[in-house]
Amino acid sequence: MIEVRNLTKRYGGTTAVDDLSFTVHPGLVTGFLGPNGAGKSTTMRMVLGLDRPTGGEALVNGRRYADLDQPLRHVGALLDPAAVHHGRRALDHLRWLAASNGISGRRAVALLEQVGLGGVRDKRIRALSLGMKQRLGVAAALLGDPEVLMFDEPVNGLDPEGVRWIRDLVRGLAEEGRTIFVSSHLMSEMALTADHVVIVARGRLITETPMEALTRNGSLEDAYLDLTSGRGL
Amino acid sequence: MKNALAAEWTKLRTVRAPFGIVAAIGLMVVAGAALSWLIVRDYDGSPAAEQAEFASADSSVVITPVVQFLVAALGALVATSDPRLTALTAVPDRKRLLAAKTVLVATAAAVLGVVALATSTGTSRLVMGDRPPPIAPWDGLGDVLPWAGAAVLSILVTGLTGLGIGLAVRSTAVTVVVVGVLLWGVPAVTPMLPEPWDVDASAVMVPYLVWEVAGVVDDPPLSPAAAVACLLLYALVALGAGTVALLRQDA
Ligand SMILES: Nc1ncnc2c1ncn2[C@@H]1O[C@H](COP(=O)(O)OP(=O)(O)OP(=O)(O)O)[C@@H](O)[C@H]1O
Ligand SMILES: [Mg+2]
Numbered sequence: 001m002i003e004v005r006n007l008t009k010r011y012g013g014t015t016a017v018d019d020l021s022f023t024v025h026p027g028l029v030t031g032f033l034g035p036n037g038a039g040k041s042t043t044m045r046m047v048l049g050l051d052r053p054t055g056g057e058a059l060v061n062g063r064r065y066a067d068l069d070q071p072l073r074h075v076g077a078l079l080d081p082a083a084v085h086h087g088r089r090a091l092d093h094l095r096w097l098a099a100s101n102g103i104s105g106r107r108a109v110a111l112l113e114q115v116g117l118g119g120v121r122d123k124r125i126r127a128l129s130l131g132m133k134q135r136l137g138v139a140a141a142l143l144g145d146p147e148v149l150m151f152d153e154p155v156n157g158l159d160p161e162g163v164r165w166i167r168d169l170v171r172g173l174a175e176e177g178r179t180i181f182v183s184s185h186l187m188s189e190m191a192l193t194a195d196h197v198v199i200v201a202r203g204r205l206i207t208e209t210p211m212e213a214l215t216r217n218g219s220l221e222d223a224y225l226d227l228t229s230g231r232g233l
Numbered sequence: 234m235k236n237a238l239a240a241e242w243t244k245l246r247t248v249r250a251p252f253g254i255v256a257a258i259g260l261m262v263v264a265g266a267a268l269s270w271l272i273v274r275d276y277d278g279s280p281a282a283e284q285a286e287f288a289s290a291d292s293s294v295v296i297t298p299v300v301q302f303l304v305a306a307l308g309a310l311v312a313t314s315d316p317r318l319t320a321l322t323a324v325p326d327r328k329r330l331l332a333a334k335t336v337l338v339a340t341a342a343a344v345l346g347v348v349a350l351a352t353s354t355g356t357s358r359l360v361m362g363d364r365p366p367p368i369a370p371w372d373g374l375g376d377v378l379p380w381a382g383a384a385v386l387s388i389l390v391t392g393l394t395g396l397g398i399g400l401a402v403r404s405t406a407v408t409v410v411v412v413g414v415l416l417w418g419v420p421a422v423t424p425m426l427p428e429p430w431d432v433d434a435s436a437v438m439v440p441y442l443v444w445e446v447a448g449v450v451d452d453p454p455l456s457p458a459a460a461v462a463c464l465l466l467y468a469l470v471a472l473g474a475g476t477v478a479l480l481r482q483d484a
Contacts (some may be wrong), residue, residue: 049325050318050484066325070236083316085248092247100240100323140319 001026001179002047002148006056009042009203016042018203019056024181024196026147029174031194031211032183035228039203040183044079044152060148072101076141077150081133086126090117090136093125097140111139116165130157138169148179155189167193187221199224201231237324237333244315245337254307258349261299265292266356273360276368289370290361293353297384298440300349302416304388305395307345308338309408312399312475317484327479334396335472342392346385354381383446386461387439390468391416397471401478415439415467437463 002024009017017039024030032040045051047058049066057064060075068074084093094108112121115135120128128136134157141149151170155163170193174180184190190197197214199206206227207214214223245251272290279287311334324330354377361369371377391412399408420438424431435441436454445453445460455463 045318045484048322050321052483066327068325071325072323077322079322080316080318083318085244085315087248087250088244089247092243096240096243096247097319097323099243100236102236 001061002150002181003059003062004043004047004056005058007043007046007053007058008055009039009046009051010054015203017046017053020200020203020205021056022198022205022208024179024198026179027174027177028195029170029180029182029193030196030198031190032181032198032200033185033187033190033224034183034200034206035231036185037202038200040200041079041152042203043200044077044150044181044183047150048075048077048079050079070101070144072097072103072144072146074144074146075148075150076144076146077152078134078137078141078154079150079152081130081137084125084133084136087124089122089124090128090132091121093136094139094143097143101144103144107143108139111142112136114142115139131159131162134158134162138166146178148181149173150181152183153185154182155184155186163189187219187224191215191220199227201228206231234329234332237329238336240323241311241333241337245311245341248310248314250310250314251307254303254310255345257303258300258345261296261303262292262349262352262356265296265353266360268292268295269357269360273362273364273368276364285367287368290368291354291357291370293350293357293381293384294370296349296353297387297443298416300346301388301391301439302412304342304345304392305412305416306405306409307341308392308395308397309399309405309412311338312396313403313405313408317403321484331400331476331479334400335393338392338396339389342389343385346388349388350381350384380447380449383443386446387443387464390464391439393468394471397468397473397475400475401471403478439464439467 005021007017007020020043034040042051046053047060047065049064065071065075091108091112094112095105098105098108112118115138117132117135117139120132125133125136134154138154141151154166158166167189170180170182182193191211194211196210198208214220269290269292276284276287276290320330321327395408395412398411399405402408402411416439420435420440423434423438426434432454436445442460442464444450445455446457446464448457
């Protein structure tokens with residue numbers, strides 16, 4: 001479970017997140033939607049303790065991320081697949097992450113196979129394609145077999161097969177009872193993947209609702225555009 | 234902490250740059266030995282009057298400043314080479330991350346320093362044989378140890394300084410430039426200051442501090458103990474700045 005309570009983040013004069021509160025429940029895929037610059041990535045960064053909230057708090061299973069001793073065993077996140085050392089080999093990247101949380105190196109090898117990167121495990125990351133980097137990021141998120149997973153635009157750069165792979169993966173993880181929080185700009189994809197949606201604009205909550213409530217009278221895209229019209233950049 | 238340290242060590246040994254730094258240190262030791270050999274050959278072919286004018290053929294004196302710089306670059310790499318977002322996702326306890334990086338850099342710097350000093354003084358000794366001063370600057374082990382110890386301490390300090398500055402400025406390139414200015418730029422300028430600042434300022438520069446720590450300067454401006462404290466202050470100030478930045482900043 002992820003609980004965001006009155007979360008606020010200001011960067012100088014810009015308010016990226018503005019008194020935002022919502023809850024992401026286990027066993028469901030929760031979609032996180034909003035226009036560019038709405039504060040989705042910033043919210044996810046604060047959940048991971050990467051950015052300090054100006055106000056409010058974000059808790060994962062009732063605790064602050066920074067207070068978790070081996071956080072990768074509780075929370076897996078893919079925020080920025082480019083936030084890696086590009087000169088490192090794919091497997092070595094997973095190995096140091098595993099080592100940092102007392103996870104075995106064998107798990108790293110197995111995960112690379114699972115995400116379809118077994119053949120490029122000894123390639124330097126800079127030599128991987130955009131979609132391969134994305135898969136490596138997914139492998140990193142799954143490393144500690146966490147109950148909570150957060151993905152920021154995970155289908156970015158993936159081919160149709162990769163898009164379906166992410167969808168099936170995310171659905172499967174939710175069916176196992178995990179808490180899944182996924183941001184995306186692809187409404188048709190979200191409509192297929194998410195059970196629940198949190199929509200934000202300009203850092204504020206627009207709505208937090210089951211998917212079916214939004215799609216009852218039309219497409220998710222129509223409902224989303226109605227809710228966010230005039231609230232973009 | 235054990236896991237964080239294991240992760241830092243894995244990170245360091247799975248990229249290329251540190252190997253380049255270690256290779257450069259090895260190259261310096263070899264080049265230093267060659268230099269000693271050339272000086273000794275020249276010495277042996279010179280008349281006695283000229284022999285008395287020779288400088289020491291000990292290559293460790295020449296390579297120590299370069300090793301300081303290279304180890305500082307290693308510290309900078311440990312500070313800056315992996316994106317903070319991923320580093321802090323894996324180890325969100327920033328104090329623990331800092332401690333792991335500090336232990337890693339201190340250990341690597343001490344090991345590299347000891348190896349560089351042992352090999353460079355050792356090869357110099359071999360090359361100089363039992364030739365008398367001034368070409369042989371020290372008589373025996375008891376003589377060389379204070380100098381070698383001071384040099385190793387200075388290498389440890391510059392490594393940690395590189396780490397601290399790296400954490401504070403978050404750029405390898407900027408850190409390397411700042412370290413270069415600190416180790417070579419400023420000390421080149423301080424002797425040109427008007428009296429008494431020339432002596433006062435130079436006394437707290439790393440290249441002179443090494444000599445003061447070793448206790449081999451006649452009439453030193455700083456006692457060895459004061460020089461050690463001053464040297465340590467470099468690392469403490471840099472690490473302090475790095476700590477404040479790491480604890481306060483968003484990733
Ligand atoms: N480090 C930062 N410094 C200053 N401003 C920032 C920083 N990070 C984000 N912002 C600002 O905060 C706001 C929210 O950005 P954020 O990246 O969270 O949006 P987003 O919803 O993820 O957008 P997108 O859909 O484009 O990914 C934007 O106005 C952005 O410019
Ligand atoms: Mg974003």
